[in-house]
Amino acid sequence: MASTVVGPVAMDERGAARDRVVSGIQRQGALIALVLLVLFGVVRYGATFYSPYNIFDAFLNNNTFYALTALGMTFVIISGGIDLSVGSVAVLAAVTAARLSVYGLFPALAGAVLVGLFAGLINGWLIARFALQPFVVTLAMLLAARGAGLTLSNNAPVMVDFAKGFTQLGMMHIGPVPLPVLITAVLYALGMLLLNRTRFGRHVLAIGGNEEAARLAGIPVAKTLVVVYAMSGALAGLAGAFLAALSFSGSPTGAIGWELSAIAAVVVGGTLLTGGIGSVGSTLIGVLLLGLIFVTLNFERGQGTFQLNSFWENFIRGAFLLIVVVFQSRLAKRGNAAN
Amino acid sequence: MATIRIRPRRWVAEQVALSRSRAAPPGSAGQESITTRADIPALIRAYGSFIALVALILYNSIFTRNFLSIGAFNANMTQAATIVIVAVGMTFVIATGGIDLSVGSLMAIAGSLAPLFLLDAYQFGTPVVGLALAIIVPLVATTLCGAFNGVLVTRVGLQPIIATLVLYLGGRGIAQLIVNGELREFRNLGSPLVPALEFLGLGQVFGVRFQIIVMLVVVLVATWVLRATTFGRYVLATGGNPSAARLAGVPVNRVKMAVYCLSGFLAGLAGLIVVAINRSSDPHRVGEYMELDAIAAVAVGGTPLSGGRATILGTLVGALIIQLLRFTLIANNVQDGITRMVIAGAIVIAVLAQRQRAT
């Protein structure tokens, strides 16, 4: 046999290493921004900012929906696709949960998740079996789920039945931590495990990296994709259940733009929209960062620093997204030049 | 050692004959069709949407009272007209391989700006100047917003979905901020030329609503541009194969800038028409869901979302199909929710039918 050969590092090294570095900076960038913002808040607003109530109830609890949909979106985007239906599916699930709340907590919760799962299965099946573009398929599902939500709710918000305990889902606390936050945290941990430590996770990454190579390597591409979209749907369903529990009703007109917030969180966190690279952790940072922006703005308003009516919210969202993605793209370009 | 025949012998022989006829002079039947039998999937792809539209028209002619009247025509076309105008711009953007999610918000910006120039008869000297500004400024503004989208896509290199997401969010906010979130009713405006603006949405020419005429003009001009001009060819090349287009001398970045500006302009136009129809401007509601309606019209009409091919006529047909579907269902007292589900189903059927056979 030939003697030990260590291949000389060639030009290709620059390309792949660059991407890793850039992705790393992006992730660190978001993390740095998050840490800075937290410090800023602590220093400026004092105890109210880091009170358990503020952290857990005002901040985290109100962001569980975005966190869950972003978690599902992470897997979808890593696999090279996109899911525009998560907001509408969440709303459908919220309505379902509200309707089923007369039967108690578990039926309502299960119903919501199953509805989401079902929607996701349809998405995944259409995409994998017929090779349709995820954009179109999930767009259609967005419409269909909205429609289903309207039908199921008879065009009006469905009040949750308080008597059977569904609202406990939102109100129960384990120590200072609300139940939805706990569930979301556990799911994120599971998600990290799934992506990094299981075959399935490796397969999702491979498919997003080079679908043809993954297919040739014998990876069950269709099955994997169906699961990815089903997961996204189920998580959206869970988000809908939380929404119903926390707002005490299932409104068919809510959750507008959630899918885009989820995408924004994933992108801000550093996952490439083209797929093949990403992590659950970075999405978490993205979600926290985006959520923290608004908490900070609220506090500023409370300080009377400026009079911001709520109409600024959309503008700020847009501006912030712009700053972040432009910054990321500059980083990417500088990363190229440096190498 | 048995040989397995997986394809019938005759089919193979046909292929052999076909390939040998490759040596025949150009124009011979050899290369003409890929199979010797009728290519049904191709026919469906080409004419499916027309057939569906005709079917809907026939159904309604028979089963819906007063469908074949000018009134019903105006009502249906009016609903569809603004969608078509926006969708034409969307078709160009999609043809280059992009997407424009900001159109609804841009409509709202146009709708918020217009009334500002009609507050008072002598704001700008004469009412005519006010009217002119009320039309020109919103259009310029939305075109500039389109340019902003274009810069993000071409200079910064963002993907179109993210780039236009910025104005999807921010544009709505800008529209709201301009009027501080207030609904502006036109009857409260001071300029005497307000009815002239309202003509955009409510006026009639020989019994046909003005915006329908605008829509037709837009459709005809767009079709002509796509077919007969260099720019049209460049748009399709850019979407068909961007790197090949660039290497063939197509100014890819300029083309992309142009289509986003065009989309912005048409969104502004649609916005003006919408507020004219309603005689009021609500920054929260103008253009709501318009991006979905436009994309749906484009998809159902047969323009593939991956770019490289476009059919303006198809977009028109697509928008009409969706509108007629809605109308048919509503006329039959079907709930709004079910209507949406049906339309979603129609979109899926349309893209399924349009799948190209894998080469």
Added chain:
Amino acid sequence: MSDEAPQSAPLLVMEGIDKAFPGVVALDGAALEIAPGEVHAIIGQNGAGKSTLMKILNGVYRRDAGSVMLDGRAVDFRDPQEAQAAGVSTIYQEINLVPYRSVAENIFMGREPRRWGLLDRARMNGDATTILARLGVQIDVRRPLGTLNIAMQQMVAIARALSTDARIVIMDEPTSSLDDREVEVLFEVIRGLKANGIAVIYISHRLDELYAVCDRVTVMRDGKTIENRPVNGVSKLELVARMLGKEIGEVRRSGATGFRHQGARVAGEVLIEATGLQGEALDGASVAIRAGEIVGLAGLLGSGRTEVARVLFGADAADGDLRVKGKPVRWSSPRDAIKAGLGLCVEDRKADGIIPYMSVRENLTLAALPTLSRRGIVDTTEQRKIVDRFIERLAIKTSGPEQAIRELSGGNQQKVLLGRWLCLNPSVLLLDEPTRGIDVGAKAEIQELIDQLADEGLGVLMISSELEEITEGADRVVVLREGRTVAEFDSGNVSQDVVMHAMAHGDDPNPASTVGG
């Protein structure tokens, strides 16, 4: 010429294989027979059917007719997974693994080892290291695959094949991007596989390599198997003649290509000249193109040839000196170069050349649109004239100008792309692998055409990996290695061996012995 009967029962027998695609017959009764532990070459021109036959063997395609017997059992693979499970592994020319994922993950992709349901990273990395060690390779298996060079990525692909207990390993053009040393390492690995009873199917254009490592060779032409014989005892000339379907004497006389022009042309003024190009993949490349000459640009895969062409054409930016007719220029985009009279036929037609859903007419006139339109509107009469003229002149076989270009064969697509530039009456034509993926007939036509163009006074830069094209077609040969011009030859001083040596060693004064004969 009698074949020697193989000594043991054959491992693989493919017989009567037919495969057709819409409008083209790829295989017409093709056959293949391989003994266990045999290194078997398959040679043939582009379009002869080699890769189609392999794709039927490894499950990517399904055959239309014929039989495949593996170890005496009839098999019909419905997908690549089945073939892999049965012991057929493929090392693709472009590797076809996932660059972002680690070496170990790529080796075990689809079969990652698990413990209690979770990924067993330790075992995966350990096993990967062990397998690579068997090949004599020591690298950190946690590195992303994309950080390795092609030679190493190939080793990873081979390791993957070993990990699946392959009985047959198909190697598609394995040496196209390797230098001498790496080729020797690969040959050692192949000999090792053979010693372990693993058969290797070796597809290559480089006939010299066959003699170093292969036992038998199968020649294919036009979808048929012409012959299957031991490598010893047949000369290169004979093999070439068999591949082309010509008589040996004819091949010896007029060469293996369609290039007819004898001797070097007398070239005119320098039309374009690049000196000291520095950039991505370029490190001091220089080349000059004169009117009425064909400059052959040779080099290994990754040596920077395509990059040079792209810089000359303004498609990429680079540092260095670029002059057109003596005057320095700075292209900001291909448009500038096109206006100055250049044209570029790209290496990968599908990726960078054709606009797939557009017609022949639209593809042909794309670059010429500015001249064909007045005030933005296309002049359809002028367009018609040009399209008809070039379809005829280039003998483009199509059912009409409106036919979608993707329905045309590779050769005809290439002619359309050539026509795209000829429409504009260019003075310089940059051709990157102009006959890649084109059948024999069209190949000769295009080569003749290139000859004609040079005779008419065009300056032509021809990049080719097929050394016959370089040696028979070029008036001058420039050799690139690792982004730098390392040698230049006049057509009189050039033979394939000389060029190959320069490609691998540059100006290394201690040449290693060349392979084959």
